[in-house]
Amino acid sequence: MANLRTVSKENFGAGGAKGGQPSFDDIKTGSLQRIADALERLASGKTELETLKELGEVKKDRDYHSSRRMEEIAAKEKLYRRISALRGVITKLKKAK
Numbered sequence: 001m002a003n004l005r006t007v008s009k010e011n012f013g014a015g016g017a018k019g020g021q022p023s024f025d026d027i028k029t030g031s032l033q034r035i036a037d038a039l040e041r042l043a044s045g046k047t048e049l050e051t052l053k054e055l056g057e058v059k060k061d062r063d064y065h066s067s068r069r070m071e072e073i074a075a076k077e078k079l080y081r082r083i084s085a086l087r088g089v090i091t092k093l094k095k096a097k
Contacts, residue, residue, distance in 0.1 A: 003030075
């Protein structure tokens with residue numbers, strides 16, 4: 001007997017199917033298998049979209065943390081320069097006495 005999915009696609013008339021006469025249950029089974037295949041394809045597409053969405057969120061998180069790190073480094077360098085300048089002022093005031 002042919003594959004039930006293939007048989008369920010055939011056009012049945014009063015004379016039956018081409019090359020044999022599958023039962024009504026066989027046709028229903030093939031139709032259900034085709035529907036299940038279509039749903040699996042839809043679900044895989046949705047899974048791919050969810051994966052892409054998650055990747056986008058990961059990239060946003062990565063970019064955010066990278067920019068925050070750069071800001072923290074810049075703030076730290078600014079504080080080091082300020083401390084160095086204040087030390088210079090203190091030294092200058094000590095020498096002025």
